[in-house]
Amino acid sequence: MILFLCLTEPFELRASHAQAIGWATVKPFIRYILVPVLFATGGLLARQARAQDIVVGEFASLTGSEATFGVSSSNGVELAKEEINNAGGLLGGRKIKVIMEDDQSRPGQPSAAVKKLVANDKAIAIVGEIASSRSLEAAPICQNAKIPMVSPGSTNPSVTEKGDYIFRVCFIDPFQGTVMAKFALDNLHAKKIAILQDVKSDYSKGLAQFFREYFTSHGGQIVTDLSYTGGGTDKDFRAQLTKIKTGQPDAIFVPGYYTEAGLIAKQARSLGIKVPLLGGDGWDSPKLTEIGGAALDGCYFSTHFSVQDKNAKVQDFVKKYQAKFRAVPDGMAPLGYDAMMILGQAINTASSTDGTKIRDALASVKDYPGVTGNITIDEKRNAKKAAVVLEVKGSKTNFFATVPP
Amino acid sequence: MNYRHIKKWLLLAAIILSGFASHFSDAINAYYLQVVIFIGINIILAVGLNLINGYTGQFSLGHAGFMAIGAYVSAYLSNEHSAGFFHALGGASFFSVAALFLGVLIAGGLAAAVAGLIVGVPSLRLKGDYLAIVTLGFGEIIRVVIQNTDAVGGPRGYGGIASYTTLFWTYSIVAITIYVVVSLIDSTYGRGFLTVRDDAVAAEAVGINPTRYKVTAFVLGAFFAGIAGGLYAHSTTYINPSGFDFQRSIEIVIMVILGGMGSTAGVTFAAILLTLLLEYLRFVSGYQWLPEIVRRIAANRVIIYSLVLIALMLLRPQGLFGWLPRRGVPVGSARVKRTKLPPHAP
Numbered sequence: 001m002i003l004f005l006c007l008t009e010p011f012e013l014r015a016s017h018a019q020a021i022g023w024a025t026v027k028p029f030i031r032y033i034l035v036p037v038l039f040a041t042g043g044l045l046a047r048q049a050r051a052q053d054i055v056v057g058e059f060a061s062l063t064g065s066e067a068t069f070g071v072s073s074s075n076g077v078e079l080a081k082e083e084i085n086n087a088g089g090l091l092g093g094r095k096i097k098v099i100m101e102d103d104q105s106r107p108g109q110p111s112a113a114v115k116k117l118v119a120n121d122k123a124i125a126i127v128g129e130i131a132s133s134r135s136l137e138a139a140p141i142c143q144n145a146k147i148p149m150v151s152p153g154s155t156n157p158s159v160t161e162k163g164d165y166i167f168r169v170c171f172i173d174p175f176q177g178t179v180m181a182k183f184a185l186d187n188l189h190a191k192k193i194a195i196l197q198d199v200k201s202d203y204s205k206g207l208a209q210f211f212r213e214y215f216t217s218h219g220g221q222i223v224t225d226l227s228y229t230g231g232g233t234d235k236d237f238r239a240q241l242t243k244i245k246t247g248q249p250d251a252i253f254v255p256g257y258y259t260e261a262g263l264i265a266k267q268a269r270s271l272g273i274k275v276p277l278l279g280g281d282g283w284d285s286p287k288l289t290e291i292g293g294a295a296l297d298g299c300y301f302s303t304h305f306s307v308q309d310k311n312a313k314v315q316d317f318v319k320k321y322q323a324k325f326r327a328v329p330d331g332m333a334p335l336g337y338d339a340m341m342i343l344g345q346a347i348n349t350a351s352s353t354d355g356t357k358i359r360d361a362l363a364s365v366k367d368y369p370g371v372t373g374n375i376t377i378d379e380k381r382n383a384k385k386a387a388v389v390l391e392v393k394g395s396k397t398n399f400f401a402t403v404p405p
Numbered sequence: 406m407n408y409r410h411i412k413k414w415l416l417l418a419a420i421i422l423s424g425f426a427s428h429f430s431d432a433i434n435a436y437y438l439q440v441v442i443f444i445g446i447n448i449i450l451a452v453g454l455n456l457i458n459g460y461t462g463q464f465s466l467g468h469a470g471f472m473a474i475g476a477y478v479s480a481y482l483s484n485e486h487s488a489g490f491f492h493a494l495g496g497a498s499f500f501s502v503a504a505l506f507l508g509v510l511i512a513g514g515l516a517a518a519v520a521g522l523i524v525g526v527p528s529l530r531l532k533g534d535y536l537a538i539v540t541l542g543f544g545e546i547i548r549v550v551i552q553n554t555d556a557v558g559g560p561r562g563y564g565g566i567a568s569y570t571t572l573f574w575t576y577s578i579v580a581i582t583i584y585v586v587v588s589l590i591d592s593t594y595g596r597g598f599l600t601v602r603d604d605a606v607a608a609e610a611v612g613i614n615p616t617r618y619k620v621t622a623f624v625l626g627a628f629f630a631g632i633a634g635g636l637y638a639h640s641t642t643y644i645n646p647s648g649f650d651f652q653r654s655i656e657i658v659i660m661v662i663l664g665g666m667g668s669t670a671g672v673t674f675a676a677i678l679l680t681l682l683l684e685y686l687r688f689v690s691g692y693q694w695l696p697e698i699v700r701r702i703a704a705n706r707v708i709i710y711s712l713v714l715i716a717l718m719l720l721r722p723q724g725l726f727g728w729l730p731r732r733g734v735p736v737g738s739a740r741v742k743r744t745k746l747p748p749h750a751p
Binding site for chain 2: 062101112118132140145156158
């Protein structure tokens with residue numbers, strides 16, 4: 001109808017148009033109508049999965065600006081799927097079939113991709129996305145369809161707040177504050193800590209808040225609590241650092257990003273502050289030591305995963321990953337692997353492919369021995385698990401310890 | 406029957422039909438429904454941009470920016486003020502929801518139109534490549550401003566938007582957009598756009614102010630983009646500034662060029678075809694009867710999509726739908742070159 005409306009455009013050309021209606025005019029119509037028809041049949045043909053296969057949908061950024069995230073996590077999912085299928089599958093011999101959709105790292109794509117996975121492929125669960133923004137777009141769709149969704153690496157707290165069918169196997173941003181407070185108490189035996197946080201970043205404020213809560217309630221003392229403006233605004237931190245020095249802390253918690261962390265470390269050393277600096281995964285960048293240099297020696301930060309971890313599960317995973325993909329896994333690959341493995345275990349526990357039953361099984365996951373640590377899903381559907389603490393030494397980062405929650 | 410009456414009846418019929426189809430949307434596969442709604446949104450965007458790029462001959466690359474303004478303004482209004490609105494109207498009934506949605510869509514469209522005016526007045530004195538770069542820059546400015554506005558979530562995106570967009574709303578607005586653009590181009594005023602495109606100097610000589618016409622086309626195009634943005638926001642229920650980057654603008658420009666600049670029918674077809682193509686390619690890698698190697702290549706659908714675009718531009722530079730009638734151009738032929746008068750003609 002709408003097409004006819006726009007076809008009425010050349011009213012004064014009606015006569016010449018009428019003459020032109022021959023095969024030459026009809027042919028292109030057939031050609032362009034054929035495409036939608038093919039499109040419709042495509043949906044039918046694509047559904048060739050054997051009935052007994054368990055279909056799990058995955059959406060990831062396989063192309064676009066964050067392609068490395070998507071490729072790594074889907075490699076992890078692939079590895080986990082093979083392992084489950086080689087071990088005899090799920091629910092008494094049924095194989096997992098993963099249908100993967102690319103979202104081009106672009107907003108707007110996940111909603112179509114996830115709706116296809118749910119409506120056409122009849123996926124019983126969705127594994128999906130590292131980037132929080134794209135998980136946030138897909139979450140309401142999964143929630144409405146009552147299909148559980150497991151995010152490998154979306155750390156923004158609001159993702160799982162979208163509904164009770166949304167899970168993640170990584171820890172949320174502020175949780176690292178708790179981890180570092182524990183690390184400062186147990187490993188560094190620190191009693192007095194100074195905090196220097198970025199007031200412009202929710203991430204930094206969250207980390208500082210959780211750090212403060214855990215540290216003070218476990219006998220520690222926050223001697224100085226100061227802030228700066230991140231994102232390239234502040235370059236000189238000497239005023240704050242001079243004040244911190246007078247408090248004589250055992251360590252300084254700097255939950256910001258690597259640019260400021262590097263500068264703060266340099267300026268702290270030049271003021272004669274010798275105590276270690278602590279940070280979160282915002283520090284996790286090769287640029288950190290480029291900026292901070294030797295000033296960062298003996299500083300610590302938390303992150304999700306380290307290939308240097310001597311844990312047998314980690315080393316086993318690294319070996320299998322290298323054998324299959326000929327690359328060293330980054331942090332996203334084991335998260336994708338753990339997401340798929342936990343989902344597989346939940347399907348077995350539920351002994352059903354029903355979304356609600358899988359959801360209940362996922363919610364009750366306790367101490368699952370994953371590659372990225374022992375995972376427990378808490379009441380907010382976030383993973384509680386150990387974080388890895390890295391030590392900076394000689395412009396390199398070395399695995400230092402795992403800190404359980 | 407008079408042609409003008411036919412057009413009005415077709416508009417009415419399209420609106421009634423979309424309302425009728427909308428009634429059965431619960432029975433339609435959610436994925437197909439989403440794709441069909443995206444097609445409608447892309448038609449509105451492309452037909453609106455065609456008014457600027459096709460009919461008026463200006464090269465705008467900032468369409469996604471106007472879409473972003475419409476999306477954010479309408480989403481913000483419906484998120485933050487729907488409770489008060491419903492309270493004033495005595496509860497969330499069918500009619501109060503419809504009134505609210507229509508209101509926020511128009512508000513989004515108007516906000517985008519105002520932005521179009523602000524962008525258009527200084528930049529439309531430029532031509533060709535310069536204009537393209539300026540509009541590209543403005544589009545990016547709009548996106549970056551949104552990214553730094555905490556009230557709408559900044560880079561984290563803005564979610565929790567009510568899912569108001571239905572087939573009825575989308576395709577009624579598609580029909581209205583096409584009706585407005587076609588009627589405008591048919592009108593005396595609309596001839597001005599074509600005149601400005603074909604020869605700005607000649608237009609000025611017969612008393613047409615080219616800048617004024619260019620700005621009018623720009624503001625109208627921005628208005629439709631704003632409405633499309635509102636529909637998009639209430640369809641996906643979550644928007645993120647990075648979804649309105651210049652790549653999105655390019656996608657719309659491709660639809661206009663592929664449809665044949667200055668043909669509303671062609672641009673409509675191109676919007677349908679390109680949206681379907683990208684979604685259809687999702688299925689190709691699932692065809693078991695295809696050889697493994699083909700399926701592996703097809704899994705990277707962006708490559709295939711880009712190859713198709715290259716091939717189409719090489720084979721049909723006048724636009725895929727160049728055979729469709731175009732305003733000011735003979736049916737079935739590529740654009741005729743203007744013959745130059747001899748320099749010293751008597």
